[in-house]
Amino acid sequence: MSAGNRRIVLAVRPAGDPGPEHFRRDDAPLEALADGQFLVRNQYLSIDPAQRGWLQGGAGYSEPVPVGGVMRSLAVGAVTASRDGRYAVGDHLYGWFGWQDFCVATAERVLARVDPGNGPVRAGLGLYGIPGLTAYLALNDIGRPRPAEIVLVTTAAGAVGSVVGQLARRANCQVLGLAGSDAKAALCTAEFGYHAALNYRAGLDPQRLGQLCPDGVDVLFDNTGGEIADAVWPLLRPRGRIVQCGTAAVGAWEPPPRGPRHERLVLVRRLRHEGFIVFDHVARFPEVIAQLAALARSGALVFHEDLETGLDRAPAALAGLFRGENRGKKLVQIAAGERAL
Amino acid sequence: MSAGNRRIVLAVRPAGDPGPEHFRRDDAPLEALADGQFLVRNQYLSIDPAQRGWLQGGAGYSEPVPVGGVMRSLAVGAVTASRDGRYAVGDHLYGWFGWQDFCVATAERVLARVDPGNGPVRAGLGLYGIPGLTAYLALNDIGRPRPAEIVLVTTAAGAVGSVVGQLARRANCQVLGLAGSDAKAALCTAEFGYHAALNYRAGLDPQRLGQLCPDGVDVLFDNTGGEIADAVWPLLRPRGRIVQCGTAAVGAWEPPPRGPRHERLVLVRRLRHEGFIVFDHVARFPEVIAQLAALARSGALVFHEDLETGLDRAPAALAGLFRGENRGKKLVQIAAGERAL
Numbered sequence: 001m002s003a004g005n006r007r008i009v010l011a012v013r014p015a016g017d018p019g020p021e022h023f024r025r026d027d028a029p030l031e032a033l034a035d036g037q038f039l040v041r042n043q044y045l046s047i048d049p050a051q052r053g054w055l056q057g058g059a060g061y062s063e064p065v066p067v068g069g070v071m072r073s074l075a076v077g078a079v080t081a082s083r084d085g086r087y088a089v090g091d092h093l094y095g096w097f098g099w100q101d102f103c104v105a106t107a108e109r110v111l112a113r114v115d116p117g118n119g120p121v122r123a124g125l126g127l128y129g130i131p132g133l134t135a136y137l138a139l140n141d142i143g144r145p146r147p148a149e150i151v152l153v154t155t156a157a158g159a160v161g162s163v164v165g166q167l168a169r170r171a172n173c174q175v176l177g178l179a180g181s182d183a184k185a186a187l188c189t190a191e192f193g194y195h196a197a198l199n200y201r202a203g204l205d206p207q208r209l210g211q212l213c214p215d216g217v218d219v220l221f222d223n224t225g226g227e228i229a230d231a232v233w234p235l236l237r238p239r240g241r242i243v244q245c246g247t248a249a250v251g252a253w254e255p256p257p258r259g260p261r262h263e264r265l266v267l268v269r270r271l272r273h274e275g276f277i278v279f280d281h282v283a284r285f286p287e288v289i290a291q292l293a294a295l296a297r298s299g300a301l302v303f304h305e306d307l308e309t310g311l312d313r314a315p316a317a318l319a320g321l322f323r324g325e326n327r328g329k330k331l332v333q334i335a336a337g338e339r340a341l
Numbered sequence: 342m343s344a345g346n347r348r349i350v351l352a353v354r355p356a357g358d359p360g361p362e363h364f365r366r367d368d369a370p371l372e373a374l375a376d377g378q379f380l381v382r383n384q385y386l387s388i389d390p391a392q393r394g395w396l397q398g399g400a401g402y403s404e405p406v407p408v409g410g411v412m413r414s415l416a417v418g419a420v421t422a423s424r425d426g427r428y429a430v431g432d433h434l435y436g437w438f439g440w441q442d443f444c445v446a447t448a449e450r451v452l453a454r455v456d457p458g459n460g461p462v463r464a465g466l467g468l469y470g471i472p473g474l475t476a477y478l479a480l481n482d483i484g485r486p487r488p489a490e491i492v493l494v495t496t497a498a499g500a501v502g503s504v505v506g507q508l509a510r511r512a513n514c515q516v517l518g519l520a521g522s523d524a525k526a527a528l529c530t531a532e533f534g535y536h537a538a539l540n541y542r543a544g545l546d547p548q549r550l551g552q553l554c555p556d557g558v559d560v561l562f563d564n565t566g567g568e569i570a571d572a573v574w575p576l577l578r579p580r581g582r583i584v585q586c587g588t589a590a591v592g593a594w595e596p597p598p599r600g601p602r603h604e605r606l607v608l609v610r611r612l613r614h615e616g617f618i619v620f621d622h623v624a625r626f627p628e629v630i631a632q633l634a635a636l637a638r639s640g641a642l643v644f645h646e647d648l649e650t651g652l653d654r655a656p657a658a659l660a661g662l663f664r665g666e667n668r669g670k671k672l673v674q675i676a677a678g679e680r681a682l
Contacts (some may be wrong), residue, residue, distance in 0.1 A: 053609070076569040225604035244608045263566035264594045266585045267393070267616040275608040 005030045006311055007070050008099040008169035010055065013032040014250040018055050023071060025312070030102055031074045034122045034138055038082035040093060046074040046125040047317045047330035048222075049248045056253070071099040071314070076114055092116060094124040099314050101334060112282075112285045119292040126329040127296060128160060128289045128305040130278055134245060135163035136288050138276040139221060142243045147172035149218035150237075154200075154228050159303075159329035162192040163292075164221050169193030169298060176213050178204075178228060180324040191302055204231035216240075224249035230260055242273040248322070304328025309335050346371045347652055348411050349440040351396065357592040359396050360660040364412065364440075366653070371443055379423035381434060381444045387415040387466040388565075388658045388671035390589045397594070412440040412655070417465045418457055433457060435465040440655050442675060453626045459634040467500060467670040468637060469630045469642040471619055475586060476504035477629050479617040480562060483584045488513035490559035491578075494571050495541075496589060498525035500644075500670035503533040504633075505562050507642055510534030517554050519545075519569060521665040532643055545572035557581075565590035571601055589663070645669025650676050674678040 004027060012025040033039060054065050054072050065072045075097035079087050084107060087093065092114035097103035108200035114124035126132065145151050151168040155161045156177025165188060168175045177188040188197035198204075198212050209231055216237040222229045226249035229242075236242070250257060265271060295301040306328045308317050314332045319329060345368060352365040369618050374380060395406050406413045418439035420428050425448060428434065433455035438444035455465035467473065486492050491508040495504045497518025506529060509516045518529040518538035529538035539553050541544075550572055557578040563570045567590035570583075577583070591598060606612060636642040647669045649658050655673045662671060 003415050108513065188379075222604070223601065225608075229604065244604050247605050247608055250605065253605045258599045259602045260597045261566065261591065261600040262614075263563070263570065263585050264591070265616075266614055267566075267588055267618070270616045270618055270621065271614075272616075273603075273607055273612075273614040275611045277604075277608070277611055280611065341466065 004101075006101045008311065008314055009070055010065050013064070013067060014052075014055055017319060017322040018052055018315070022055070023315040026068075031104060033081060033083045033104065035083050037104055037106055038084050038087045039080050040075075040077040040097050040105050041080045041236060042075045042077040042097050042101060042103065042334050044076045044122045045099055045311070045314055045332040045334065046076075046129065047314065047321060047326075047332060048074065048130065048131075049246055049321055051318055052322070072096065073099050073314070074111070074125060074130060075103075076121050076129075077103070079203045089295070092121045092124065094129060097182055099311065101311065105290040111282055112289060115289075115293075118289070119296065122305065122307070122331055122333070123303070125331055126305055127163065127292055127301065131159035131329055132163050132292050132303070133281070133285055133288050134276070134278045135160045135167060136292060137278060137281050137284065138243050138245050139164050139167055139219075142272075142276055143168075143219040143221060143241050144173045145173045145219050148174070148211060150174045150176065150215060151221060152176045152178070152213060152217045152220040152232055152235075153194075153221040154178045154225075154232070155180070155223040155246070156188045156194060156197055157192060158223065158326075160223060160245065161221070162188075162304065162328070163301065165192040165194045166224050168219075168221075169195075170295075172217075172299065173219075176217075178212075178232075184324075184327075187304075191304075200228050200231075204228065206231075206234075209235065219243065220247065223247075226250040226259070227256075233260070233262060233265060236265065236269055236271055238269045240271050242271060244273060244275045251322075306330045307333055309333045345442075347442045349652065349655055350411055351408050354405070355393075355396055358660060358663040359393055359656070363396070364656040367409075367510045372445060373418075374422060374424045374445065376424050376445055378445055379420050379425050379428045381416075381418040381436070381438050381446050382421045383416045383418040383438050383442060383444065385417045385463045385466055385527065386440060386655055386673040386675065387470065387491055387651075387654070388655065388662060388667075388673060389415065390587055390662055391471075392520060392657050392659055393663070400448070413437065414440045414655070415452070415466060415471060416444070417462050417470075418444070433462045433465065435470060440652065442652065452623060453630060456630075456634075459630070460637065463646065463648070463672055463674070464644070464655070466672055468504065468642065468648055472500035472670055473504050473633050473644070474622070474629055475619045476501050476508060477587050477633060478619060478625065479584050479624050480505050480508055480560075483613075483615045483617055484509075484560040484562060484582050486512045486514045486560050489515070491515045491517065491554060491556060492560040492562060493517045493519070493554060493558045493573055493576075494535075494562040494564075495519045496521070496564040496587070497529045497535060497538055498533060499527040499564065499667075501564060501586065502562070503645065503669070504642065506533040509560075509562075510536075511636075511641065514560075515556075517558070519573075525665075526670075528645075532645075535546050541569050541572075545569065547572075547575075550576065560584065562586065564588075567591040567598075567600070574601070574603060574606060577606065577610055577612055581609045581610060581612050583612060585614060585616045592663075606677055647671050648674055650674045 187195040189193035223246035225247035526538040529535035564587035568590035
């Protein structure tokens with residue numbers, strides 16, 4: 001193969017939100033496949049809030065991306081050559097294939113197979129990918145909503161939140177949302193199963209939030225942390241659960257930011273606050289994908305995607321996430337025509 | 342009966358730690374028993390850190406003690422008259438009998454029967470009372486220690502902590518303690534099953550704490566909250582559990598005090614932070630008391646009591662708790678001779 005694998009690498013480690021200035025193109029030749037390797041041609045790249053954390057040097061759940069390394073990213077692609085008998089040319093895979101045209105992969109990089117029978121293969125990054133899997137597993141494993149309980153979701157219209165809203169509604173809960181704009185709040189009630197939703201950028205004073213949830217909150221599905229979550233915590237009911245699924249509202253953790261202490265609320269209301277990382281549950285992905293696909297086929301689940309085209313757009317697309325610009329799950333499609341190979 | 346029931350009532354609601362200045366004597370006549378009532382003559386009063394919370398006006402797990410009302414307190418006493426067939430004269434009971442000589446009680450006030458066969462009846466307030474029950478239930482239900490895991494206990498030499506240490510040691514854990522003096526830290530290792538313990542008043546800088554727990558912490562059994570717990574949180578290992586059993590190190594919660602944000606640690610290390618209130622588990626008390634009594638009979642559990650004599654000493658004894666003066670579970674014995682009746 002020629003010297004044309006386009007790659008986007010980390011140029012300089014960002015202190016806060018990542019932007020295009022932290023990345024650069026660094027194309028490189030593709031090595032020949034060794035035994036056990038296979039070549040994946042990326043079709044769609046996933047742009048995820050968690051990528052900010054993968055870039056930071058401090059405590060995380062995974063090693064930070066090294067400076068000079070290809071940006072870590074989930075992607076859906078097709079196998080174009082293989083020296084691993086489990087993966088055949090033409091198979092569609094979901095895995096850690098990075099911000100590049102091609103990935104010389106081994107089996108550890110694969111999270112799931114993508115079944116084109118479940119819809120367009122890009123759904124492998126969205127409804128059947130980390131967002132849908134996170135929503136399903138975190139809500140059920142940690143939130144454990146019971147009928148008639150009150151579920152409040154921060155980033156309610158986001159890729160994860162939009163699925164949480166629909167699943168909680170199907171579980172016969174009262175479902176409330178906080179979203180980053182009036183338009184997103186309107187989407188929550190129109191499309192994502194929420195009974196009511198607010199734009200948190202218009203302020204979360206106790207009176208306004210009290211109108212949204214006059215009877216408190218049993219399950220706080222929190223993707224933001226920070227001041228948005230702070231406003232909700234005092235409304236938690238006895239034996240409430242807080243699913244910590246992200247901390248998107250806090251830009252940096254070094255030095256450790258301060259906020260209201262929670263230990264008294266945890267104690268007197270017997271709260272349970274638990275963190276969730278979907279990659280702990282890879283073995284259950286096929287079973288959950290089947291559940292989500294059945295719901296989607298019956299029309300019971302909608303999922304919005306926000307598609308951009310061109311590998312070089314990936315850094316700007318990531319930066320846009322933290323400005324709330326995306327409408328649905330952010331994906332970057334690698335157009336067949338743009339490849340040099 | 343005569344007009345001689347000595348009672349200690351709340352005179353003025355304390356803003357922070359309670360002291361003698363917040364209470365007054367207010368003796369009153371005893372009413373005749375109605376159907377369903379019985380008379381308990383208090384023998385031992387329990388002095389508990391949680392009493393501070395029962396005096397505060399803000400959010401709590403129970404109604405605050407009203408100004409002018411008898412101070413809420415657990416006690417062990419003997420039935421001296423009864424119009425409830427379930428309680429006979431001579432029965433020893435553990436319940437909500439207050440800081441007074443006699444309590445005209447109904448069944449709702451009883452937490453457990455005290456079996457003199459398990460040892461002196463005052464053990465009904467200690468090893469077989471809230472401290473022992475809390476240690477057993479909170480450690481096992483929330484902490485769920487597995488063999489070889491590392492358990493760290495704040496207030497390690499206290500009434501609850503001393504039992505947690507011994508139970509965690511029996512569960513084959515590595516058991517570490519933080520206590521409020523060098524003498525208490527020494528007690529932890531000499532008597533309460535701890536492998537090592539530190540005096541937190543000598544400072545909890547990362548280096549000193551790192552020497553105590555170089556491999557981190559799997560279960561933080563926290564009775565303090567505040568800065569003591571803050572020092573331990575960064576040492577929690579993936580899938581660590583934080584048992585929030587008290588918040589003794591934080592004097593007031595209005596306005597809400599601030600501290601380091603925990604949501605990122607909760608997320609990336611998949612921590613579980615849960616509050617525990619022993620009164621949620623009253624139905625299980627007889628079963629747990631039997632377990633604790635079996636251990637104590639076999640010599641596998643020691644329990645220290647710090648006994649004071651005289652009803653009027655109760656307010657000062659409570660204040661002393663927050664200065665760390667007690668050595669073991671604080672009890673006030675009501676001497677038979679001091680009663681006016």
